[in-house]
Amino acid sequence: MADPTGRWPTPGCFDDVRVLEIGDEKSEFCGLLLAGEGADVIKIEPPGGGASRSIGPFYQGREEPNGSLFFWTYNRAKRGVTLDLTKQAGRVIYRDLVASADVVIDGRGAGVMDGLGLGYDGVRQVNPDVVYCSITPFGLTGPWRDFKGSDLVHLALGGSTYCCGYDAVSPGKWDTAPMTPQAWHAYCVGGEHAAMAVAATLLYRQATGDGQLIDVSIHDACAQCTEGTVPRYIYNRTEQPRRSPNLVKCADGDYLNLMFLPPADVGKVASLLAQCDMAEDLADPKYRGTSFAARIQLMPRVTEVVGRWAATRPVMEVFQALQSCGVACAPVRPPEELISDPHCIERQDFVEVEHPELGKTFVYPRAPRHQTETPWRWGPRAPMVGEHNGEVYGTILGMSEEQLADYRSQGVL
Amino acid sequence: MGFIAPQALKGVRVVDLTWMLASAGGATMLASLGAEVIRIEWPGHLDFTRFGAVAVEQSASLGPVRGPASSNEPATADDRSPNLDGTFNDRNAGKMGVTLNLNHPRGRELFARLVSVSDVVMDGFTAPTMSRWGLHYEGLKTIKRDIIYIQMAGFGNSGPYRQYVSYGPTAQAMAGLAFKNGLPEPHPPTMWNHSYMDVTPPYYTALGVIGAIYYRNRTGKGQYLDQAQYAPGLFLTGTSILEYSANNRRSERVGNRSVGRSAAPHGVYRCAGDDAWIAIAVFSDEEWRALCRAMGDPPWGHAPEYQTLQNRIRVQDELDEKIEAWTGPQERYDLMYRLQALGVPAGVVQSNRDKVEEDPQLKVRDFFAHVYHSELGTRPVTRHFTPKLSLTPAHPGGLTQRGAPLVGEDSGYVYREILGLSVAEVEAYREEGVI
Structure with missing residues (x-):
C-alpha cells in the first residue's frame, strides 16, 4: 500500500498508519512530520476552519482562511475535514473516525477533549490500542499546567531568550532586551518531540499491539532545546554569556559567521590572507599558543584582521575561500537566498508545490533529510477548509452524499 | 528499584x-x-x-x-x-x-x-x-x-x-x-x-x-x-521561503515583536534586579483589559489609542515604554504569577540557573x-x-x-x-x- 489515499507515488515509513490531528499550531507541526514520513494525516477543524488559518502572513495580504502561508507551510501532505465537536452528531462521527485511526494528536489543551468525552479514556473505548499524543503548553501535570503560552512566552521560559541578544554595555548591564528567536519555533520544538514519541510508540505497538498515552509539554521541549547551556550551569555554575555573535561584514553588506579558530586554522587563515598581503600579524606564533584562555583573548583581533580582508569581497567568496582551507564559517543569509544557492540546488532542497485552485506553483523546502526507500512526502499543498470531507467521510465511514449534505446543512461539517 | x-x-x-x-x-x-x-x-x-x-x-x-x-x-x-x-x-x-x-x-x-x-x-x-x-x-x-x-x-x-x-x-x-x-x-x-x-x-x-x-x-x-x-x-524556514515565493517579500528581523499573529504589547521587559526580564504577549482585547487590571487600571489604558489591538500596534514603541516603566520595579516571578492568574500570557526570561533551581514545573x-x-x-x-x-x-x-x-x-x-x-x-x- 503506497498511500491509502492513492495520491502519492513513493512509499513512506508510516504509510500504513492513519493519524487524526486535532487542534491548532500546537499539534500541526507534529502532524506535518508524520505526514512527511508517509502517514495518512487527517486534520480535523471546526466548520469554517481552525485557528491557525488566521496566522499570517497571507497570500497577497488577503486575510482569509485558505490564504494563510503559515497554514500552508505546516499542513502540507495532509487531508483536511471539518467537524463540529460541540454537536452530538459531530462527536458520534468523531468516535467512528477514531475507531479507524492508529494515532490521535490532540492539541486542544489539557482536559478539553476529556470534557467532551473524547479524551484518551473516551477514545480507548472504541480503539483500545490507540497511540494518543497530547501536546499542551506545559504538560498534563504540574503547577503551571494551566498557564497560557505563546511562542514568545515559551522561548522565554524555556531559556532560549535568555541566551540570545546583543553585547552587554558593561558587565551584567544591557541596553537592549534579550532577543527571542521567534518564528513559531516553540511549537516546532514541541512538534519534533511529539513526532519522535509517536514514532517510538508506533514501533512498540508494531511489536506488541499495545498503544499508550503520550504527554508532550511544549515547555519541557523548549527547556531541552538550549542544549549544552544547562550542563554548563550544572557543572560550572556559570551561565551561557549573552553576547553578539562573531560576525564579519563583507563587501556586499552581508555577514559571515566565523567560529572560534583552533591554532592550526589561524595558520591557514594567515596563509590565505597573505596571498593578498592582508594577513597583518596573523602568522605570529602567539596565535598558535596551546592555552585556550590566551587564544580566546586573541580571537577578537583575528576577527578584526579577517574582517578587513572580508570587507573587500562578497560573502559567498569569503565563505568559499575560508572553507576551502578547512575553516569553519558560514554566510548569515536570509532563508530565501538559499533557493538559488548552488549547494541547495544540487541537493534539490526545494520543491515547487502546485496550488491548482490558483493555477500556480510555489517554492517550499522539500525535506529535512534525504533517503532512499521512503523519501519525505512534501505534498500536496495544505487542504482548503473541509476539502476532504467527501473523500474521508465517504470512503472511511461510508457516508452517502445525502448524509453529507444533511450534516453540512446542520452545521455538523 | x-x-x-x-x-x-x-x-x-x-x-x-x-x-x-x-x-x-x-x-x-x-x-x-x-x-x-x-x-x-x-x-x-x-x-x-x-x-x-x-x-x-x-x-x-x-x-x-x-x-x-x-x-x-x-x-x-x-x-x-x-x-x-x-x-x-x-x-x-x-x-x-x-x-x-x-x-x-x-x-x-x-x-x-x-x-x-x-x-x-x-x-x-x-x-x-x-x-x-x-x-x-x-x-x-x-x-x-x-x-x-x-x-x-x-x-x-x-x-x-x-x-x-x-x-x-x-x-x-x-x-x-x-x-x-x-x-x-x-x-x-x-x-x-x-x-x-x-x-x-x-x-x-x-x-x-x-x-x-x-x-x-x-x-x-x-x-x-x-x-x-x-x-x-x-526546513524550519518554510514560511519565509513561501512568503518570498508567493508574495515576493524578503525576510526581516522584528526583535521581540510578534510574528504572524497580531499582538501588542508583545515584548521582553525589564524587571527588578540585574538582568531580570519578563516576556508579555497580549493577543486580544480581553487580554489587554486583564493586563490593565493588573496595572491598576491606569487612565492612559482607556485612551482611544490603546483601546483596540490595531491602535495599540500603531503606538507600540510608546506602549513598550509604558509597560516597562510598570514592570521595571517588580519581581519577575511574582509578576508572572499575577499576570497568568488574570489570563495574560507572560513568562519569566529564565536563565539556566532558573531552569535548574527555580522552575517548579520542570521539577x-x-x-x-x-x-x-x-x-x-x-x-x-x-x-x-x-x-x-x-x-x-x-x-x-x-x-x-x-x-x-x-x-x-x-x-x-x-x-x-x-x-x-x-x-x-x-x-x-x-x-x-x-x-
Missing part, C-alpha cells in the same frame, strides 16, 4: 560513530528509548566534547578532576582525562562505549562483525570518511542486507559544499535561521546564541531512524538516510534524571527525550543505567558477549592496536 529500563525500542541495536553534539544527540535519543547503542571511539582521535569547556572550568568549582591534585597549571588537552566532561556526559548518556581502530584493516573486520548483528549504523564524520574505508551504504549492505545507515555530515553527502566544515552556529547561519533573530536593520543579526542546530538535527535523526526500522519490519528493506546538519534548519515533571557515571558519580542528566510515555517511559540512563561511557568502558561486554570473542582473541586484538 526505581529504575525501569526503557522498552519502546527494545531489541534495536545501533552502531554509533557519531561526533560532537549534533550527530551524537540522535543516538542518545534512541538510547533513552531503550535501544542498545554502542559508541565506537579510538583513543588517538577522541571526540573534542570529551575535553570541552565544561570540564576545563570544572576544576575550579568541583575540585581537581584531572591530572595531579596539586597542579594549579591550566591543563592542556593531553593531560586531561577524557572521562570528566559534563557536556559529554549529558550528550551521550545511556550509551555503551568501545574502542575500535577503523584505520586498521582488522579493525574494519571487527566492525563488520558488529554491523552484521546490528540494525542501524550512524555516523557524524565529514562526508567522504566512511567511503574511504569502504563503509559506504553499498559496502554496509554487503555486510547486512537490511541495514539502516544514517549519515550525518554537516552539509550532507552531495553538493559543492559536501566537504565543508560545519558546527551548530555555522549550520544555523547557512540554514537561514540566524539571519532572522535580532533587531531590524541596520542592527546586525544576533543569531541563536545556544546551538539550535546542534540540538534540532537529533530530533530528525531519531524520527528518521525509528521510521526506517518500522518500515524495515514491514517490508524487509533497509535504507540509507542523508541527514545534513543544516537541512532541518532550512514536578522530572526534567533531570540522576544518573550514575563511572567517574563523575551520580549527576543530573537532561531528559533529552521529554515526552512522557505512559506504557514505555524513556530514561536517559538507557539500558546501561549510566551516564556517558568512559572510553572503552564496555569493550569487554561488546567483544565477549555480543561478538563471542574469547579472552585470548580480545587480548590479541588489543596487542595489535585494533581495540
Whole structure:
C-alpha cells in the first residue's frame, strides 16, 4: 500500500498508519512530520476552519482562511475535514473516525477533549490500542499546567531568550532586551518531540499491539532545546554569556559567521590572507599558543584582521575561500537566498508545490533529510477548509452524499 | 528499584560513530528509548566534547578532576582525562562505549562483525570518511542486507559544499535561521546564541531512524538516510521561503515583536534586579483589559489609542515604554504569577540557573534524571527525550543505567558477549592496536 489515499507515488515509513490531528499550531507541526514520513494525516477543524488559518502572513495580504502561508507551510501532505465537536452528531462521527485511526494528536489543551468525552479514556473505548499524543503548553501535570503560552512566552521560559541578544554595555548591564528567536519555533520544538514519541510508540505497538498515552509539554521541549547551556550551569555554575555573535561584514553588506579558530586554522587563515598581503600579524606564533584562555583573548583581533580582508569581497567568496582551507564559517543569509544557492540546488532542497485552485506553483523546502526507500512526502499543498470531507467521510465511514449534505446543512461539517 | 529500563525500542541495536553534539544527540535519543547503542571511539582521535569547556572550568568549582591534585597549571588537552566532561556526559548518556581502530584493516573486520548483528549504523564524520574505508551504504549492505545507515555530515553527502566544515552556529547561519533573530536593520543579526542546530538535527535523526526500522519490519528493506546538519534548519524556514515565493517579500528581523499573529504589547521587559526580564504577549482585547487590571487600571489604558489591538500596534514603541516603566520595579516571578492568574500570557526570561533551581514545573515533571557515571558519580542528566510515555517511559540512563561511557568502558561486554570473542582473541586484538 503506497498511500491509502492513492495520491502519492513513493512509499513512506508510516504509510500504513492513519493519524487524526486535532487542534491548532500546537499539534500541526507534529502532524506535518508524520505526514512527511508517509502517514495518512487527517486534520480535523471546526466548520469554517481552525485557528491557525488566521496566522499570517497571507497570500497577497488577503486575510482569509485558505490564504494563510503559515497554514500552508505546516499542513502540507495532509487531508483536511471539518467537524463540529460541540454537536452530538459531530462527536458520534468523531468516535467512528477514531475507531479507524492508529494515532490521535490532540492539541486542544489539557482536559478539553476529556470534557467532551473524547479524551484518551473516551477514545480507548472504541480503539483500545490507540497511540494518543497530547501536546499542551506545559504538560498534563504540574503547577503551571494551566498557564497560557505563546511562542514568545515559551522561548522565554524555556531559556532560549535568555541566551540570545546583543553585547552587554558593561558587565551584567544591557541596553537592549534579550532577543527571542521567534518564528513559531516553540511549537516546532514541541512538534519534533511529539513526532519522535509517536514514532517510538508506533514501533512498540508494531511489536506488541499495545498503544499508550503520550504527554508532550511544549515547555519541557523548549527547556531541552538550549542544549549544552544547562550542563554548563550544572557543572560550572556559570551561565551561557549573552553576547553578539562573531560576525564579519563583507563587501556586499552581508555577514559571515566565523567560529572560534583552533591554532592550526589561524595558520591557514594567515596563509590565505597573505596571498593578498592582508594577513597583518596573523602568522605570529602567539596565535598558535596551546592555552585556550590566551587564544580566546586573541580571537577578537583575528576577527578584526579577517574582517578587513572580508570587507573587500562578497560573502559567498569569503565563505568559499575560508572553507576551502578547512575553516569553519558560514554566510548569515536570509532563508530565501538559499533557493538559488548552488549547494541547495544540487541537493534539490526545494520543491515547487502546485496550488491548482490558483493555477500556480510555489517554492517550499522539500525535506529535512534525504533517503532512499521512503523519501519525505512534501505534498500536496495544505487542504482548503473541509476539502476532504467527501473523500474521508465517504470512503472511511461510508457516508452517502445525502448524509453529507444533511450534516453540512446542520452545521455538523 | 526505581529504575525501569526503557522498552519502546527494545531489541534495536545501533552502531554509533557519531561526533560532537549534533550527530551524537540522535543516538542518545534512541538510547533513552531503550535501544542498545554502542559508541565506537579510538583513543588517538577522541571526540573534542570529551575535553570541552565544561570540564576545563570544572576544576575550579568541583575540585581537581584531572591530572595531579596539586597542579594549579591550566591543563592542556593531553593531560586531561577524557572521562570528566559534563557536556559529554549529558550528550551521550545511556550509551555503551568501545574502542575500535577503523584505520586498521582488522579493525574494519571487527566492525563488520558488529554491523552484521546490528540494525542501524550512524555516523557524524565529514562526508567522504566512511567511503574511504569502504563503509559506504553499498559496502554496509554487503555486510547486512537490511541495514539502516544514517549519515550525518554537516552539509550532507552531495553538493559543492559536501566537504565543508560545519558546527551548530555555522549550520544555523547557512540554514537561514540566524539571519532572522535580532533587531531590524541596520542592527546586525544576533543569531541563536545556544546551538539550535546542534540540538534540532537529533530530533530528525531519531524520527528518521525509528521510521526506517518500522518500515524495515514491514517490508524487509533497509535504507540509507542523508541527514545534513543544516537541512532541518532550512526546513524550519518554510514560511519565509513561501512568503518570498508567493508574495515576493524578503525576510526581516522584528526583535521581540510578534510574528504572524497580531499582538501588542508583545515584548521582553525589564524587571527588578540585574538582568531580570519578563516576556508579555497580549493577543486580544480581553487580554489587554486583564493586563490593565493588573496595572491598576491606569487612565492612559482607556485612551482611544490603546483601546483596540490595531491602535495599540500603531503606538507600540510608546506602549513598550509604558509597560516597562510598570514592570521595571517588580519581581519577575511574582509578576508572572499575577499576570497568568488574570489570563495574560507572560513568562519569566529564565536563565539556566532558573531552569535548574527555580522552575517548579520542570521539577514536578522530572526534567533531570540522576544518573550514575563511572567517574563523575551520580549527576543530573537532561531528559533529552521529554515526552512522557505512559506504557514505555524513556530514561536517559538507557539500558546501561549510566551516564556517558568512559572510553572503552564496555569493550569487554561488546567483544565477549555480543561478538563471542574469547579472552585470548580480545587480548590479541588489543596487542595489535585494533581495540
